[in-house]
Amino acid sequence: MSDGTLFKPDKDFTKDVDKQIPEAQEIAKTNLTGAIDKLLALEKQARQVRYSRPISLRLLGFWLRFCPLCKDAGYCPLLNEQVVALSEKTWPAQTGDDEMVQVAMGFLDETPNMDAKMSLIETLRNVTEGKIFVEVERARVTRILSEIKKSQGDIVAAADILCELQVETFGSMARKEKTEFILEQVALCIARGDWTQAKILSRKINTRYFARKPKKTPEEIEKQKKEEEERERQRKPDEPPPEKEGDVSELKLRYYEQQIILANHENEYLEVCKYYRQVLDTESVEESPNYLRATLQRIIYYVVLSPYDNEQSDLLHRIKADSRNSLVSVEAQLIKLFTTDELMRWPMVAEQFGPHLCSTDVFDAQPCQSMDDKPYRRWQDFRKRVIEHNIRVIAKYYTRIETDRLTELLDLNQAETEKYISDLVTSKTIYARIDRPARIVSFAKPRDADDVLNEWSGNMQSLLGLLERIDHLITKEEMMARILPSKSGRAKAH
Numbered sequence: 001m002s003d004g005t006l007f008k009p010d011k012d013f014t015k016d017v018d019k020q021i022p023e024a025q026e027i028a029k030t031n032l033t034g035a036i037d038k039l040l041a042l043e044k045q046a047r048q049v050r051y052s053r054p055i056s057l058r059l060l061g062f063w064l065r066f067c068p069l070c071k072d073a074g075y076c077p078l079l080n081e082q083v084v085a086l087s088e089k090t091w092p093a094q095t096g097d098d099e100m101v102q103v104a105m106g107f108l109d110e111t112p113n114m115d116a117k118m119s120l121i122e123t124l125r126n127v128t129e130g131k132i133f134v135e136v137e138r139a140r141v142t143r144i145l146s147e148i149k150k151s152q153g154d155i156v157a158a159a160d161i162l163c164e165l166q167v168e169t170f171g172s173m174a175r176k177e178k179t180e181f182i183l184e185q186v187a188l189c190i191a192r193g194d195w196t197q198a199k200i201l202s203r204k205i206n207t208r209y210f211a212r213k214p215k216k217t218p219e220e221i222e223k224q225k226k227e228e229e230e231r232e233r234q235r236k237p238d239e240p241p242p243e244k245e246g247d248v249s250e251l252k253l254r255y256y257e258q259q260i261i262l263a264n265h266e267n268e269y270l271e272v273c274k275y276y277r278q279v280l281d282t283e284s285v286e287e288s289p290n291y292l293r294a295t296l297q298r299i300i301y302y303v304v305l306s307p308y309d310n311e312q313s314d315l316l317h318r319i320k321a322d323s324r325n326s327l328v329s330v331e332a333q334l335i336k337l338f339t340t341d342e343l344m345r346w347p348m349v350a351e352q353f354g355p356h357l358c359s360t361d362v363f364d365a366q367p368c369q370s371m372d373d374k375p376y377r378r379w380q381d382f383r384k385r386v387i388e389h390n391i392r393v394i395a396k397y398y399t400r401i402e403t404d405r406l407t408e409l410l411d412l413n414q415a416e417t418e419k420y421i422s423d424l425v426t427s428k429t430i431y432a433r434i435d436r437p438a439r440i441v442s443f444a445k446p447r448d449a450d451d452v453l454n455e456w457s458g459n460m461q462s463l464l465g466l467l468e469r470i471d472h473l474i475t476k477e478e479m480m481a482r483i484l485p486s487k488s489g490r491a492k493a494h
Contacts, residue, residue: 267377
């Protein structure tokens, strides 16, 4: 049933559009405002009929001509006015607004000066604000504005402008473009020193997107091609084409480069090592010998810099088992020392590995005037890891040791020795007690009565088991001895 609303019959304005556009273009050469009014009158007539989507698309073809007319005549303010006016029209579908914004965005690179460009950008941002169907266009315009601010040296403004976008919620934006937006947001936050915001933004990227796809067989490729062709045939005309899978290795490297910067800022060495392992698992890195060698070096550097725990120990041994370590012979020797239960004296390590390690950008044996001297701090942490390794080795082979002998083995003074032992005890890496008056360090854990009784009971069970087996073997020998003489007697009788 009808709801009582009256509509004028549908009408095709194609002929009117084809006739009046050339006329408007001629008028625009001398009177741009008159040309626009002429087209606006036709647009008003078309808008008064009952709409359908095909009519909307045909109408769009002529009212978008306003923008080129304004641009060609050099009336940038008038162009902005027409964009605002067109955005306020009530159309039956959102096609009008997004197409209008896309056409207007095409004029950004053709503006006569920066002021005109900034004015058009602000106009487009205003007319797209709060409209879901043009959220992608608004994001792209905002990115252009942010790049302009960045080129002008205003990093804070560029970051504020771009970070206001919540692109992860944009359903119409391709996943690759979303990732590029977020990476740019993180880069701007790092540039202005907002580490907390950078870390929050980086968590919006799902790392499964960077996972390497297994190579497909020719049969699988042919099957996938047929499926894509079938989906393309079934796709509706107004439905956007599906996003195609592409190479995301460049985005993956950019992402993990930013994660390494963030983790290095917090001195999270184990996390840095994990990120470099993800970089190593990239096809472009594996195909570049120099890049591969540099990545392997940094994996070893940061795993030995990490504080000792079960995870670090497991990762250390897995990295040692990598056959590609032959490409970095010096680092392979270093990781071998850390996985062997033997002392490695710091003077020897500094003399043997120091020149090579300090030739990289990771370590520096000489402090500089910078307030944030990361390379020198990493060199000090490397020395600390060598000393901690030596203490763990000593704790494994000694139950008690004199302080003088311990300081000699560690190449430290008494105060430093006590400090390092205390740190390891606090982190529950080893058990130790220092008797200062007796100048003795004990690494043996004290046992209560239950532990002693359980150990005694276990030893007694083991002893009784051995005695039982001995008794069994003696009985067996006696039986064999009684049997053998009878056999020899029977042999003589025969």
